[in-house]
Amino acid sequence: MLWLAWRTVIRHPGSVLGALITLVLAATVVGAMWFVVDSDERQRPVVERYAGVPLVVGTGGIAGALPPGLVRALDALPEVARTVPDLTFVAPLSVRGATVSVPGDQYPSPAGHGWGGAALTPFRIERGRPPGAPGEVVMDARLAGAAGVAVGERVEVAVSGVFRPYEVVGVAVAAGAWRHQSALFFTDDHAAELAGRRGGVDAIGVYPAGGVDQESLGRAVGRVLEPYNRRSALPVRVSTGDARGRAEGNVITSSGGGFNTLWFLVYTTGLVAVGMVSAVMGLSLRRRGRELAALRAVGARPGQLRVMLVAEAVLLALVAGAVAVPLGGLLAPVVAGRLREFRVLNAAFEVHYTPLPALWTVLFGVAVALTASMLAVRRAMRIRPGDALAEAPAEGGRLGRGRLITGLATFVLAVALTVVLIGNLVALPEPLGPMIAQLAIMMALVTSVGLVAPWFVLLAGGLLRPAAARAGPTGAFLATANVVFNHRRFAGAVGSLTLGLTLAGAIIGTQFFHDWRAAHRATAEVTADHVLRPSAINNALGEELRRELGDGAVGVRMLPITVLPEGRAPVMMTASLATGDLTRVLSLAVRGGPLGGLEAGQVAMSEELAARHGAGVGSRVRIRLPGAPAEASVTVAAVFAGTTELGQVLLPSAGPLQAEPYAAIYVRGPLGREVSSAAVVSHDRREYVESKARESAERNRVLPYISMLIGVFCLVAAVNSLCLAVVDRRREFGAMRRLGMRRGQVMWMAGWESVLTVLPVVVLSLAAVAALAFVHAVSAGGMASLVSFIPFAWLAPLAGGALLGAAAGSVLVVRAVMRNER
Incomplete structure (x- = not known):
């Protein structure tokens, strides 16, 4: 049977070509992602900023969180020779009116530091001298080269949204590698003023005393930090070795706990690949029904057929792996580059080629092929030996009614869930309740459409058959008749394509809905006439800018804190500090005292958090x-x-934490002057609402691409199946030629068969996506935004590609099959 499997593969390549193409495609994409995943897990954090200090104390990037008392306590340790407090803040650089951005940097803007912190890298002056006055700055050599600036020239630096002029008094070089960040150095006092830390620092570099090893130093520092880390979800961390790279914020990867985007992509691709390869292999076995029946008729046992078919699958997987591994290696840098743009991977990420991803890619192909083969073999074992004597293929049989009944049942489930959601028949807890209900409706609808799609194609073909008969050309009538009679032949392609189009449209349409809802919430909550936020090159706005905007300006800062519920583990929450009267710029339902009247020892809580922890007005929380x-x-x-x-x-603005620098400044009334610049973006109320939708889309921009990846997989599998169904129709096409049909008419017929199969699928998928958009629109309280929830721009390329690929592929296959026909 193994010999027979090998002979089948080499003698009948058409019977396995479709499965091989699908396997190669799946293994190539998964292989590329596996190279990226393997490189990600091997990636060592880049240490640049703290390369010159053996131990760093930090809070993971929380600005100004380390108090002066901690610096003094560390200095007092006998194991410590000295400490170097560090401040880091975004300092966009402008030279001759143009903003400077260095290619290859992790962030779009340079970071500002005090000159005292230069020892942490360490930096040394290459040209000029250190800064000695507030109007002086030192640039690192890489940044100076990109900006084309020399000592003595003047530049502008925007900190917290305000541009200030500086004279470049020095250019510094790092002792080690300095490739992924840029630095500007000010005097220590001026840096503290610019950063607005009020005495707190961002990190502390710790140097050991003579004869103290790193382990002893770490233990001593850890004892000092024990009070800071007791029952805290925001520990003060000790970083040594490669961990210093994380401490300096020069790393963004998908690993490290929580949701891992790379593995999610691998799992999603693998799951879709199993379904697509199974559909193609099932079609291949149906086409070989007479061959398998003949083997049964001459005495082959079911177990022998299973061995033969499984052996074929393994051979296909090995061939696919040999092709997919080098293709995946070529595709991996492209995938990594795209993920860098999405900030899933850091700027320092590099693809490493090791044997392990190649091995996993081959094993993945074998596992998918075996799974698909076992699923297809079950159907092959139902073939009777007597089928070998039949003259006509069994393609004209009807689809099982179980598929139709299941599809209709899931559609009824989707309708019932829609009625529950829209009619508020069940109290769903906000905000997860409605989201779960919408997800269940989407999955039920996608499943239903995928199951009933072949029946819909059959119905559409039956409706078009009379019109095709009256149209005149024989090819039009035969194309419609073949779609109706041989609809089982196209069922695999129909199911794959329907699943891909509907799932992609549903996911992207749901994302559109959540983007719209983010904007709608802003419309209801924000009463300010203008909102100022940092631009992409900045990260905060300062008190100086807020004061310039007048008494109607309200600044809001975000920071993490730890909430300590009674008897439960500490929980990290996002807290806000505000300067100004929030009631002037936000419309919020409030119980208890006014939000602007909080005093020391008081906080305000969101309704969701208060309900979760059983807190109310007057409650005490830690x-x-x-x-x-x-x-x-x-x-x-x-x-x-x-x-x-x-x-x-x-939190109250009067306390140990400063309210600024701000993440946003809300202004009631006219601005009075132009404030937009390279570091500040000013929105009026309408523009701000639109920006909230864009931000929602930006946060979730990986999701549409994942859904499109699924859609493309399904499209390729569907076109593959449609073309595969044409390969073995040589006798049928020959009979048509003997009846007087020209070769062009036969090709025209085959092309229209594909179009008449794909077009109803496109219509059905679009109807399902529109139905889901209707659910979103009604649940949002109106129908005005219905059309905006349908992702036409995303579905059009998929649908167009399916129509064009199916028609062109079928025509080319017929041409190849009939190349020797006269």
């Missing part, structure tokens, strides 16, 4: 601020409606 040596007991003075404009906890 919180821990970033870098605080002890927790604090505070009173909940107010409870406000949840909003994306504020964190889950609102």
Whole structure:
């Protein structure tokens, strides 16, 4: 049987070509992602900023969270020779009116530091001298080269949204590699003023005393940090070795706990590949029904056929793996580059080629082929030996009614869930309840459409048959008749394509709905006339800018804190600090005291957080601020409606943490002057609402591409199946030629068969996506945005590609099959 499997593969390549193409495609994509995943897990964090210090104390990037008392406590340790406090803040550079961005940097703007922190890399002056006054700056040599600046020239630096002029007094070079970030150095006092830290620092570099090894130094520092880390979800970390790269914020990867985008892509591709390869191999076996029946008739046992078919699958997988591994290696840098754009991978990421991903790619191909083969073999074993004596193929049989009944049942389920969601028949807890219901409706609808699609094609063909008969050309009538009679032949292609189009449209349409909802929430919550936010090159706005905008300006800053529920583990939450009267710029339902009247020892909580922890107005809760040596007991003075404009906890602006620099400044009334610049973006209310939709799309921009990947997989599998169904129709085409049909008429007929199969699928998929858009529109309270939830721009290329690929592929296959026909 193994010999027979090999002879089948080499003597009948058409019977396995479709499965081989699908396997190669799946293994190539998975192989490329496996090279990226393997490289990601082998990637060592790049250490640049803290390369010159053996141990760094930090809070993972929380600005100004380390208090002066901690610096003094570390300095007092006998194991410590000295400490170097470090400040890091975004400092966009402008030279001769043009913003400078260095290719290859992890972030679009340079980072500002005090000159005292230059020792952490370390940096040394190559030209000029260190900064000695507030109006002086030192640039690193790489940044100076990109900007074309020499010592003595003047530049502008925007910190917290305000541009200030500086004279370049020096150019510094790093002792080690300096490839993925840029630095500007100011005097220490001026850097503290620009960063707005009020005495707190971002990180502390610790140098050991003579004779103290790194392990002893780490233990000593750890003892000092124990009070800061007791019952805290925001620990003060000790970083040594490669961990210093994470401490300096020069790494963004998909690994490290939580949701892993790369593995999700691998799992998704693998799951879709199993379904697509199974469909193609099932079609291949149906086409070989007479051959298998003949083997049964001459005495082959079912077990022998299973061995033969499984052996064929393994041979296909090995051939596919040999082709897919080098193709995946070529595709991996392209995938990595795209993921860098999405900030899933960092700028320092490099693809490493090792044998392990290649081995896993081959094993993946074997596993998929075996799984698909076992699923297809079950159907092959139902073939009777007597079928070998039949003259006509069994393609004209009817589809099983179980598929139709299941499809209709899932459609009824989708309708029932829609009625529950729209009619509010069941109280669904916000916000997860409606989201889960919408997800269930989407999955039920996609499943239903995928199951009933072959029946829909059959129905569409039956409706078009009379018109095709009256149209005149024989090819039109035969194309329609073949679609109706041989609809089982096209069932695999129909199911694959319907699944791909509908799932891609449903996912992207749902994303459009959530983007719209983000904008709709902003419309209801924001009453400010203008909102100022940092541009892409900046990350904060300062108090100086807020004061220039007048008393109607309200600045809001976000930061993480730890909430300590009674008897439960600490939980990290996002908190807000505000300067100004929030009620002037936000419309929020509030219970208890006014949000602007919080005093020391008081907080306000969102309704969701208060309900989760059983807190209310007047309740006492325990919180821990970033870098605080002890927790604090505070009173909940107010409870406000949840909003994306504020964190889950609102802290009083008077306290140990400064309210600025701000993430946004809200202004009621006219601005009075132009404030937009390279570092500040000013939105009026309409523009701000639109920006919220864009931000939602930006946060989830990987999801549409994943759904399109699934759609393309399904499209290729569907076109592959349609073309594969044409390969073995040589006798049928020959009979048509003997009856007087020209070769062009036969090719025209085959092309229209594909179009008449694909077009109903496109219509059905679009109807399903429109139905889901209707559910979103009604659940949102109106039909005005219905059309905007249908992703026409994303579906059009898929649908067009399916129509063009199916028609062109069928015509080319017929031409190849009939090349010797006269």
